[in-house]
Amino acid sequence: MTSETLIDHTVHPEASEGARLLKCGEIAESEKVVRLGIAPAPVCTGRKPLCISTFLSKKTRYFIEFSMTNNNVHVVQIYVFTRVMILSMFLYGLLTFGFDVLPATLPLFIGFSLWVWLEQKDMARDASTKLPLRFHAQRQAMLLSRTLSNRPIPKRPSPIGTDKSMFMLVLAYLLLGSSGTLLLGFLDGQFLFMTFENGTSFDENRTFFVILTIEFMVGLIPAYLLIKPWRQYFADKKGVVVSEELLSVPWESVAVEYQSTSLISLTTATNMQFLSFSVPDPKDANNSIAAISLPVHSKEEAFSLYEFIRQYMDEYKDNDGKDSAALADIAVAEPEYNRAGYKRFLQRRWEKNPVSYGLWRVWYWISLRYLSHFMMEYHQDVMPIKVQARADVIAWSSELPKDEWQTSSDALKALNQEVEALYALGHQWESEPVQTLLAKHRQSE
Known part of the structure; x- marks a missing residue:
C-alpha cells in the first residue's frame, strides 16, 4: 500500500x-x-x-x-547574524567556564540550537513542497x-507561545541552572569563588546541600510541564x-x-x-x-x-x-538574493568607491552577508525545483492550443460593462451606485 x-x-x-x-x-x-x-x-x-x-x-x-518568499537580503542577514552570534556566545560560555557552569550554559546552547534547526527544517520543507x-x-x-x-x-508547542509557558521556561532555567551549578561545585569541592573543604564539606554544609537539592527537585516541576506538550506532540505526529x-x-x-x-x-x-x-x-x-x-x-x-x-x-x-x-x-x-546577485552587488560597490571597497568586504564577512545569499538561494532556487518538477505542475503550466483558450463569461463581461460605465461618470468602486449594482448581482446569484 x-x-x-x-x-x-x-x-x-x-x-x-x-x-x-x-x-x-x-x-x-x-x-x-x-x-x-x-x-x-x-x-x-x-x-x-x-x-x-x-x-x-x-x-x-x-x-x-x-x-x-521574502527577497529582502537585509532581513535574512539580520536573522542569520543574530542566531550565529547567540550560538557563539553560548559556545563561548561552555568553553570558558567549562564544567563549573555546565547546567546553566548547556541547556541554553542545546535549546537554541534545536530551535534554529527546527526553523531551517520548516523553511526547507515549505520551499520543497509549497507551490x-x-x-x-x-x-x-x-x-x-x-x-x-x-x-x-499536530501543532508544534512553543516555549514562548504564552505568558504561562514563558514563565515556566524562565522558572525552570533559574531553579535548575542555579541549583545544578552549585551542586556540581559542591560535589567537586570548588565553584568559582566558593571553596568547599574536601572530607568535611558534606557535614559542614549539610543544610546548604539539602536546600540546593530541594531547589533542583522543585525546578523539575516547571521543566516537566514544558516537556509534557512536546511528548504529546511527538505522540500525535506518529502515523x-x-x-x-x-x-x-x-x-x-x-x-x-x-x-x-x-x-x-x-x-x-x-x-x-x-x-x-x-x-x-x-x-x-x-x-x-x-x-x-x-x-x-x-x-x-x-x-x-x-x-x-x-x-x-x-x-x-x-x-x-x-x-x-x-x-x-x-x-x-534578475534575482539579487542569490550568490550571483551578491557578486553583482560587490561589483557595484567597487565601481562606486574602490577606496572603501576593502572595508566593505571585511564588514560583509563579519556580518555573514555571503551566508545570507547562500541560504536564500538554497531555499528559493534549489529546494523549489522538487515541486516545480511534478508532472501535474508541468501539465497545468503548459501552453494550450488556441482553440482551447478560455475567456470570461458573458455575465461577467456584461457586469464589467455596467461598472465601467459608472466609472466613466466619475464614480468609484466604493461609490453607492457601484455598490448598489454589485449588491444586485449578489442577490441574483
Missing part, C-alpha cells in the same frame, strides 16, 4: 478558521481583522493596474507566477497548493501522512479579499495588510479550503495589484495572447 492511498482528502486549514468568505462588495470586521470582498465576480475596480516587480517571479506567454501562486490566462484558472493529511497535523495537493480554480470562482489587521506587542504596534486569494469549498461556497496572501502596504496597492491580475486574465484572449499594457511594462527582475 502506497502513502498516496492513505491520504484522506480532508484538509485542516489554519488560515480560514471557519470565517465565511465574502463576495464582491461585502465587508466584515472583527476585533482583529477588517475584510473587504473584491471577488468572486472579478469586476473592474477602476484602479490603475500596478504590480511590484519583486512579487512577479515568472512571466511566460501564458501564465504569471507570484513568489511568496507559488500562478495564474494561467489560457485556462482562466489559478493554481495553488494545499496540505492534506490522513488526520489533523500522520502529509502530502501537497494542487488546486486549479476557475478565475471567476476565486474569492479575493483585502484584509487588514493590527498586531500590538509590548514594544511595537504593526499594521499588516494583505490581498488574499481563497479557494471556495465545492460543498459549501461560503467556506474556504485553501488560501494564500500577498502582502501590500495599503488598500490602494491591493486594489491596483488585483486590477493587474484581473486585466491580465480578462483581456488575454481579446488581445490574442499578447501581454496587457501593465504586464508588458514589467520585466521579471
Whole structure:
C-alpha cells in the first residue's frame, strides 16, 4: 500500500478558521481583522493596474507566477547574524567556564540550537513542497497548493507561545541552572569563588546541600510541564501522512479579499495588510479550503495589484495572447538574493568607491552577508525545483492550443460593462451606485 492511498482528502486549514468568505462588495470586521470582498465576480475596480516587480517571479506567454518568499537580503542577514552570534556566545560560555557552569550554559546552547534547526527544517520543507501562486490566462484558472493529511497535523508547542509557558521556561532555567551549578561545585569541592573543604564539606554544609537539592527537585516541576506538550506532540505526529495537493480554480470562482489587521506587542504596534486569494469549498461556497496572501502596504496597492491580475486574465484572449499594457511594462527582475546577485552587488560597490571597497568586504564577512545569499538561494532556487518538477505542475503550466483558450463569461463581461460605465461618470468602486449594482448581482446569484 502506497502513502498516496492513505491520504484522506480532508484538509485542516489554519488560515480560514471557519470565517465565511465574502463576495464582491461585502465587508466584515472583527476585533482583529477588517475584510473587504473584491471577488468572486472579478469586476473592474477602476484602479490603475500596478504590480511590484519583486512579487512577479515568472512571466511566460501564458501564465504569471507570484513568489511568496521574502527577497529582502537585509532581513535574512539580520536573522542569520543574530542566531550565529547567540550560538557563539553560548559556545563561548561552555568553553570558558567549562564544567563549573555546565547546567546553566548547556541547556541554553542545546535549546537554541534545536530551535534554529527546527526553523531551517520548516523553511526547507515549505520551499520543497509549497507551490507559488500562478495564474494561467489560457485556462482562466489559478493554481495553488494545499496540505492534506490522513488526520489533523499536530501543532508544534512553543516555549514562548504564552505568558504561562514563558514563565515556566524562565522558572525552570533559574531553579535548575542555579541549583545544578552549585551542586556540581559542591560535589567537586570548588565553584568559582566558593571553596568547599574536601572530607568535611558534606557535614559542614549539610543544610546548604539539602536546600540546593530541594531547589533542583522543585525546578523539575516547571521543566516537566514544558516537556509534557512536546511528548504529546511527538505522540500525535506518529502515523500522520502529509502530502501537497494542487488546486486549479476557475478565475471567476476565486474569492479575493483585502484584509487588514493590527498586531500590538509590548514594544511595537504593526499594521499588516494583505490581498488574499481563497479557494471556495465545492460543498459549501461560503467556506474556504485553501488560501494564500500577498502582502501590500495599503488598500490602494491591493486594489491596483488585483486590477493587474484581473486585466491580465480578462483581456488575454481579446488581445490574442499578447501581454496587457501593465504586464508588458514589467520585466521579471534578475534575482539579487542569490550568490550571483551578491557578486553583482560587490561589483557595484567597487565601481562606486574602490577606496572603501576593502572595508566593505571585511564588514560583509563579519556580518555573514555571503551566508545570507547562500541560504536564500538554497531555499528559493534549489529546494523549489522538487515541486516545480511534478508532472501535474508541468501539465497545468503548459501552453494550450488556441482553440482551447478560455475567456470570461458573458455575465461577467456584461457586469464589467455596467461598472465601467459608472466609472466613466466619475464614480468609484466604493461609490453607492457601484455598490448598489454589485449588491444586485449578489442577490441574483
